[in-house]
Amino acid sequence: MKIFVTGGAGYIGSICVEELLNAGHEVTVFDNLSEGHRAALDPRAEFFEGNLDNPGEITTALAKSGALAVMHFAANALVGESMTNPVKYFRNNVTGGLHLLEAMVSCGVKKIVFSSTCATFGTPDRVPIDESLPQRPINPYGESKLMFEQMLRWFDEIHGVKYVVLRYFNAAGASARFGEDHRIETHLIPNILKVALGQKKDVSIFGTDYPTPDGTCIRDYIHILDLAQAHMLALSATDSAKYNLGTGGGTSVREVIATCEKVTGRSIPVVEQPRRSGDPARLIASSDKIHRELGWTPKFQAIEPIIESAWKWHLAHPHGYQGN
Ligand code: UDP
Numbered sequence: 001m002k003i004f005v006t007g008g009a010g011y012i013g014s015i016c017v018e019e020l021l022n023a024g025h026e027v028t029v030f031d032n033l034s035e036g037h038r039a040a041l042d043p044r045a046e047f048f049e050g051n052l053d054n055p056g057e058i059t060t061a062l063a064k065s066g067a068l069a070v071m072h073f074a075a076n077a078l079v080g081e082s083m084t085n086p087v088k089y090f091r092n093n094v095t096g097g098l099h100l101l102e103a104m105v106s107c108g109v110k111k112i113v114f115s116s117t118c119a120t121f122g123t124p125d126r127v128p129i130d131e132s133l134p135q136r137p138i139n140p141y142g143e144s145k146l147m148f149e150q151m152l153r154w155f156d157e158i159h160g161v162k163y164v165v166l167r168y169f170n171a172a173g174a175s176a177r178f179g180e181d182h183r184i185e186t187h188l189i190p191n192i193l194k195v196a197l198g199q200k201k202d203v204s205i206f207g208t209d210y211p212t213p214d215g216t217c218i219r220d221y222i223h224i225l226d227l228a229q230a231h232m233l234a235l236s237a238t239d240s241a242k243y244n245l246g247t248g249g250g251t252s253v254r255e256v257i258a259t260c261e262k263v264t265g266r267s268i269p270v271v272e273q274p275r276r277s278g279d280p281a282r283l284i285a286s287s288d289k290i291h292r293e294l295g296w297t298p299k300f301q302a303i304e305p306i307i308e309s310a311w312k313w314h315l316a317h318p319h320g321y322q323g324n
Contacts, residue, residue: 001068002067003067003071005073006052006073006100007030008045009041011179011180014037014042014178016071019228023232027045028047028067029046030048030050031048031049032051039321046065048064052097052100055099059106062104063103068110071112071115072097072115075092075115076093076141080276089140090140093147093148094151101152101161113166113234116146117145117167119138120167121134121135122142127282128285130289131286131289135149162239167243168227169283169284170283173221179317180310188256190310192256192257194314195268196266203257204273205257205272210282213252216252217280218250218283219283221306222245223298223300226300247300248284251303256303
């Protein structure tokens with residue numbers, strides 16, 4: 001199938017593009033390279049450098065691609081930044097997304113797989129988080145993703161655009177070729193691995209007084225290749241649906257650090273810091289629905305092989321894509 005991928009030069013997008021191409025699909029990437037990297041573009045994909053804020057550009061690229069389906073990864077995704085610059089999040093994630101939907105309608109493209117997030121749930125009343133829980137975002141990032149989810153419903157009802165929403169929990173790990181390299185790195189695992197590489201002297205632990213067994217936040221880390229697999233399955237879904245995507249297991253910040261020490265064989269000094277604003281104590285997915293309906297099961301259930309894959313990539317690319 002011909003697939004149009006926005007944000008295909010970013011962390012999650014680049015690895016999904018790689019897996020789509022491996023499975024025999026034809027891919028056109030649309031990316032403005034503001035967050036993504038040229039070196040993360042799979043050379044087998046066609047590349048169109050463009051902006052979602054430009055409706056003409058997106059419509060031209062989509063029409064030229066001849067795609068039958070869209071995978072929409074392009075977005076800003078930093079919770080903290082969204083709390084200081086909400087305009088950027090609503091403009092890029094909501095208005096930019098609307099331009100994409102408009103282009104889909106005008107080009108007659110009837111299928112979209114959307115990268116959403118557990119941040120649409122805010123602080124959940126219980127874990128694991130299944131799809132029946134109320135969505136109450138606590139930051140503009142989560143709100144912007146929820147607004148796009150809500151628009152999808154109406155584009156389905158009115159224009160027959162079928163959607164699959166995948167709400168990721170904590171994407172982590174790497175493929176053999178592509179990995180995690182953000183210009184501003186706020187994520188836990190790459191920050192710990194920078195310490196292991198000797199590029200930072202310590203890692204901060206944001207909050208040690210959470211109501212969890214070791215006092216640090218618990219997250220559900222999902223291997224990027226399992227995530228990519230879910231996108232492939234979503235392509236073949238015939239009905240519109242929304243799915244939560246994680247392993248169903250939780251790992252605390254201290255446990256992640258200890259596993260990184262084990263995998264790298266290097267000691268990771270830590271500095272205990274106050275809580276980071278907007279961080280719920282525990283986020284764990286229930287992925288029963290996608291398992292039941294699309295047959296998705298994560299191959300990587302444990303944190304150690306996820307970190308091993310990330311470490312391998314960071315060792316090979318100590319300066320990320322800059323060094324390529
Ligand atoms: N975290 C931390 N130190 C860091 C980065 C993150 O203690 O340098 C914590 C963060 O507060 C959260 C967890 O690690 O509880 C995962 O954060 P990350 O930014 O990787 O993903 P998020 O859960 O925000 O999507």
